[in-house]
Amino acid sequence: MKHLRTVFLAVVALVAAVCTVQSDAQFRIGPKVGMNVNSMHFNSGVFDDDNRMGFTGGLMAEFTVPVIGLGFDISAMYVHRNDRWATENESGKNNRDYIEIPLNLKYKFGLPVIGKVLTPYLTTGPSVSFLTSRRAINDAMRNKSVDWAWNFGFGVQLFSHVQVGASYGLGLTNAVKIFDPDSDAKKINGKNRYWTITAAYLF
Numbered sequence: 001m002k003h004l005r006t007v008f009l010a011v012v013a014l015v016a017a018v019c020t021v022q023s024d025a026q027f028r029i030g031p032k033v034g035m036n037v038n039s040m041h042f043n044s045g046v047f048d049d050d051n052r053m054g055f056t057g058g059l060m061a062e063f064t065v066p067v068i069g070l071g072f073d074i075s076a077m078y079v080h081r082n083d084r085w086a087t088e089n090e091s092g093k094n095n096r097d098y099i100e101i102p103l104n105l106k107y108k109f110g111l112p113v114i115g116k117v118l119t120p121y122l123t124t125g126p127s128v129s130f131l132t133s134r135r136a137i138n139d140a141m142r143n144k145s146v147d148w149a150w151n152f153g154f155g156v157q158l159f160s161h162v163q164v165g166a167s168y169g170l171g172l173t174n175a176v177k178i179f180d181p182d183s184d185a186k187k188i189n190g191k192n193r194y195w196t197i198t199a200a201y202l203f
Contacts, residue, residue, distance in 0.1 A: 026062075026063070026064045026065075026066060026071075027061070027062070027063050028061070028062045028064075028202040028203060029059065029060070029061045029062070029202065029203060030059070030060060030161075030200055030201045030202040030203050031057075031058075031059060031060075031200065031201060032056075032057070032058055032059065032060040032075055032077065032198055032199070032200035033055075033056065033057040033058075033198065033199060033200075034055070034056050034057070034196055034197050034198030034199060035053060035054065035055050035056070035196070035197055036053070036054045036055065036056055036079065036081060036194050036195065036196040036197075037051050037052070037053055037054075037194060037195045037196075038051070038052055038053075038054055038081040038082060038083060038192065038193070038194040039051045039052070039083070039193050039194070040083050040085065040094075040175070040176060040190040040191070040192065040193070041171065041190065041191045041192075041193050042178075042188055042189070042190045043188060043189050043190075044188045046087055046188065047085050047086070047087055047178070047188065047190070048085065048086050048087070049083060049084070049085045049086075049190075050084055052081075052082035052083055052084055053082065054079065054080045054081045054082050055079075055080050056077050056078065056079045056080070056100070056196065056198065057077065057078055058075055058076050058077035058078055058100075059075065059076050059077075060073055060074070060075040060200050060202070061073065061074055061075070062106070062202055064106070064108065069107055069108040069109065069110050070105075070106070070107055070108075071105075071106050071108075072103065072104060072105050072106055072125070073103075073104050073106055073123070074101065074102070074103045074104075075100075075101065075102050076099065076100075076101055077099070077100045077101075077102070078097070078098075078099060078100075079097070079098040079099075079100045079129065080095070080096070080097050080098075081095070081096045081097075081098070081192070081194065082094075082095050083095070083096075092137070092138065094137050094141070094143070094176065095133070096131060096133050096143055096175075097131070097132045097133040098129040098130060098131055098132060098147070099129065099130045099132055100127060100128070100129040100130075101127065101128050101129075102125065102126070102127035102151055103125045103126060103127070104123040104124060104125035104151060104153065105123065105124055105125050106121055106122070106123045107121060107122050107123075108120070108121040108157065109121065116159070116160055117158070117159060118156055118157070118158060119156065119157040120154070120155070120156050120157075121154065121155055121156070121157060121163075121165075122153070122154050123151065123152075123153040123154070123155070123165070123167065124150070124151060124152050124153065125150070125151060126148065126149070126150055126151075127148070127149045127150070127151050127169060128146065128147070128148055128149075129146070129147040129148075129149070130145065130146060131143055131144070131145045131146070131147070137176070140178055140179050141176065141177070141178045141179075142176070142177050142178075142179075143175065143176055144173070144174055144175055144176065144177060146173070147171065147173060147175045147192060148171075148172040148173045149169040149170055149171050149172055149192060150169070150170050150172055151167045151168065151169050151170075152167060152168050152170070153165050153166060153167030153168070154166060154167075161201055161202055161203070162199065162200070162201055162202075163198075163199070163200045163201075163202065164197075164198070164199050165197070165198055165200075166195065166196070166197045166198075167195070167196050167198075168193075168194070168195055168196075169192060169193070169194045169195075169196065170193065171191030171192035171193060172191070173191070174189035174190065174191060175190055175191060175192045176189065176190035177189055177190075178190070
């Protein structure tokens with residue numbers, strides 16, 4: 001956990017340095033909504049999990065240096081994730097609510113002529129999610145209160161204001177811990193894997 005916090009702070013320091021490169025850098029803010037497709041990756045073949053759709057919504061801020069196209073965005077998002085798991089003997093679902101804060105480095109590709117109409121971009125960076133729903137799933141399963149991930153994304157900016165993007169979140173920490181009822185020592189951990197498609201309007 002300390003290592004992840006160090007990485008997060010290092011990214012913050014890096015984007016802060018980028019922001020000071022030029023005084024004409026642009027700051028924008030606006031609403032962001034979307035949907036996610038989530039699955040859980042377990043460290044054991046005992047559990048199976050299929051893809052389930054959820055949704056997200058919140059606010060995004062963007063800081064960009066126009067000349068070089070480099071900047072960052074940070075969001076505060078409500079996220080609802082759905083999971084359905086199964087073993088040979090039982091099955092169940094695990095619906096979770098989070099407040100997620102992704103921080104992404106962003107590079108926009110400046111295109112001649114059509115740049116004001118369509119601008120592709122790439123993003124990557126850490127994300128931390130705080131569980132707001134209950135931790136207990138059943139007598140043997142618990143959701144973790146904090147979940148760390150690393151996002152990789154791409155998208156397009158349309159008419160300078162609308163951004164449509166897709167990102168893949170790679171879980172870095174265990175989001176779900178399962179205690180084998182037959183052994184207190186045996187633990188099965190699950191990490192989030194999810195695709196998110198969003199649309200934002202920045203003023």
